[in-house]
Amino acid sequence: MTDISSEISHNWASSNARSRISRRYRRDRWLRNTGVGAIVVAMGLLGILLTSLAFTGYVAFTTTKVKLEVFLDPAKVDRNEPGKASYRNLVREAFLANFPELKKRKNKREAIKILSSGAQYILRDKVMDEPELVGQTISVLLPLSDPFDQLYKGVVPRRINALARNRIASFESLKQRGLISVENGSSYLSLAIVVGPAILKNPKRGPLKKIMRRAFAELFSGETGRVNYKILSRDAVKILQARIRKDVNFAGDKLQVKLPISPIYDALNRTGKAEKLNPRFKSEKVLDLFDALVTRGMIASPFSWELFVNSDSRFPELAGLAGAFSGSLLALLVCFLISFPVGISAAVYLEEFAPKNKFSDFIEVNINNLAAVPSVVFGLLGLAVFIGFLGMPRSVPLVGGLVLALMTLPTIIVSTRAALKSVPPSIREAALGVGASKHEVVLHHVLPLAMPGILTGTIIGLAQALGETAPLLLIGMNAFIPSIENVGLLDPATALPTQIFTWGDSPERGFVSRTSAAILVLIGFLVTMNLLAIYLRQKFETKW
C-alpha cells in the first residue's frame, strides 16, 4: 500500500501540470462568460422589444381632450328623462360657439370633426349620472377625434411627402441634364418635339398631347419603369398649342419648347421639398381652427384610465381594454378550473399509481407530444368538437376556456409529474413505514411537497394560455364588444391577445399606439403572473 503513493506521485510544479491547471481555469472562465453573454443577448433583445413598445405605446395612456363649456338648457334636456335629449346638438353648439366666424354649413361640418364622434355619449353619461346639472353651464373634457389626437401627441405630421422616392429620382435626372429652368418664379422643362406638317396645319390638343408625351418619354428611353408623365403640368398641352399657333413657321420641324411642370414638382424644384396636406385632415382651414383651440389653451392630453375602463370602440380615442380583460379573465378561469384538477389527477395517477409498462410509456409519449402541438390545432379541435359537435355557441369564454384548458393540460401534467418525481422517495417510505395508505402518502406528503412546482407549472401554463391568440381566433373569440354590460361565460367576448390582433389590423393611426399599449398591458399581466409563481414557489418551498 505505502509504495503506491511513492510510485505514482504527481509533480504539481511541473510545467505540464501548471498548463493543465491554467487550461482548466480558462475553460471555467469560458463557460461562465458564455453564460453571461447569453444572458446579455437575451436581456438586450427583451429590452429592445419593451422600449420600442413603450415608445409607441405610451401615448395611448393619455387622451387628447378639449375643454368645452356646455349649457345644459332645460328646454333641451329634460331633467326627468335626461337620456332623451339630443346631446349631439348640445356638443355641436358648445363646440361651434368657439368659432363664431364659421358661417357655411360645410365649414361647420368640417370643424365638428375635430371632436370625437363619441363625445356626445360622454356628455350624456355625465348628465345621466348627475341630472341635477341640468340648467347649469358645465365644463367638460371631451375627447378629440383620432387624427387630431394623434396630431397633438405628435404621432402624425400635418403634412406628408407628396412624392414617392422613385418619382423624385426621375425628376432629379431631368434636372441633372439641365432640362429644368426657372423663369418668373415657376419651373419649366425644355423639350424638343418633332411636329409633323399635318399637325402644324391643324394643332389639335389630342394629337399634340400624344406627340408631347412621346417626346417626353424619349427622355427616359434608357431607363426601366414607367414614365412619370405627372411631371408635366396639365397646362403643358395648352401652352404647346398656343406656342405653335403663335409661330407656325419655325425653322425645321423640331420645335424647342419650354413647358410648365406640375405644381408639386415646381415646389420640389424651387424649395427642395414636395409636401402636401396629410390626407387625414380635410383642409388647412380645420387645422387652423385646431391651432386656435390650442393657443387658447383649451386642449390638453392628460393621463386617462380610458384605456382600462372603456370597452372596444370603432374610434381609437375611445377604445379600451375592459371587454378584453373580462373575456380573458373568464376564459382563464374556465381554463384553470378544468386543467388544474384534471392535470393534477392525471399526473398523480401516472406518477404514483400507474404500473410502468408499455401502455404507460405510450401515454407519456402522447402527453409530451400534446404539449408540443401547435395551438392552432387545439383551436380547430375546439371548433370541431365544442362548437360543431356539441353545439356550444361561438365566441364565448366558456369555449375559449375549454380550448385553452386542452392546451394547458399537457403543460400542467408534465410539470406536475416533474414536481412529484422530485419529492424524495425517502418521504414516501417514511409515510408508508408508519402505515400510511397510498392516498395518505400522496395527499399528506407528496402533493404538499410538490405543490410549489405544480403551482409554478400551472401559472406558466396559464400565462401561456393568456397570451394565446390563434385558438381564440378560430372559435371566434374576437367579437366586437362595445360595452361590458353583458359579460358572462355564454356571452360573446374578446380576449387581450385577440384584441391586440384586432387593433393591430385596424387602419386608424390611433390603434397603432393602442396596440402597443395593449401589448404592454398583456406583458404586465404575464410579468405579474410569473412573479406570483416565483413568490408561491419561495413561500411553499421546503428547505431541506
Next chain:
Amino acid sequence: MTGDNIEPIDEIQTDGFAFPAELPIKIKSRNVDVSYGDKQALFGVDLDIPANHVVALIGPSGCGKSTYLRCLNRMNDVIDIARVSGNIELDGVNIYDDTIDVVELRARIGMVFQKPNPFPKSIFDNVAYGPRIHGIANDKAELEEIVVTSLQKAGLFDEVKDRLGDSGISLSGGQQQRLCIARAIATRPEVILMDEPASALDPIATAVIEELIDELRQNFTIVIVTHSMQQAARVSQYTAFFHLGYLVEFGDTEAIFTNPTDKRTQDYITGRFG
C-alpha cells in the same frame, strides 16, 4: 408472491442451532429470495425472530441486511423491480398473502430507516402522524401524551420540548434519527425494524438508543441492523450474519461473537473483511 406456496413452516435448522422450545416465535421466514431486476440480493434466507427479543443483523455492506429487513414489512413492494419469494409469517400468518392488509401490517411492524427521513413538518406532527391516521389517540390530550412519551423514549424530548412546532428537518442528523425512532414507536407497533438507527449518533445518544432498545424489548420484538459489533453484542440476544445475500450463521449473540462456527463469520467479526 407465493400465494400457491403456503405450506406449514417447519422448525429452523441452521447449523444445529435451536431456540429454547418454549420461546414464542414472532416472525418466521423460510426460503426468502429477493431480486432487484436480474440481480438477486437474497438467497433462500431461513430466519426466525423470537418475540420480545432483539435480533441483530450483521454483515458486510451490500450483503442484503436492509433488503431482508424491508421484506418483513413489505417495503420492497414499493420498489418496482424488486421481486420477493418465499414465506414470511407474522404470528403464523403469511404476510404476503392476498388477504393481508399492508397498511395494517406496516402499522404493526414499525420501521426506522437507514437514512433519517423525517417529514418536512413540525416535530410534533412527525410523531403524531402515525397515531392520527390510525386513530390511536381518542382526543388531543391523548395524542400529546403519546407524542411526549415517544419523544422521551427516543431520548429527544429534552432537546426539543420548547420547539415542538419547528420543522423536523431543522434538527441535526442525530436528532432526526431519534425523531424517526419516536415516530416509529408512536404507532405502538408489535415489531420494530431498525436499520442502523445509531449510525448518525454520538456515543451518548447511542447509549440512549441502546437503552431504549433494551426497554422496548419488554413489549416489542426488535430487529436491528448494525455495523457495530459492540452494539450488536450489547443490545441483541440473537445475531444473524449475512454474506453476499446468504444467511451464513444464526445463533445466540454470545455464541456468534465468541465462537462462530463459520469461517466467514469469524473473518468478519475479527475484522478481516467488510
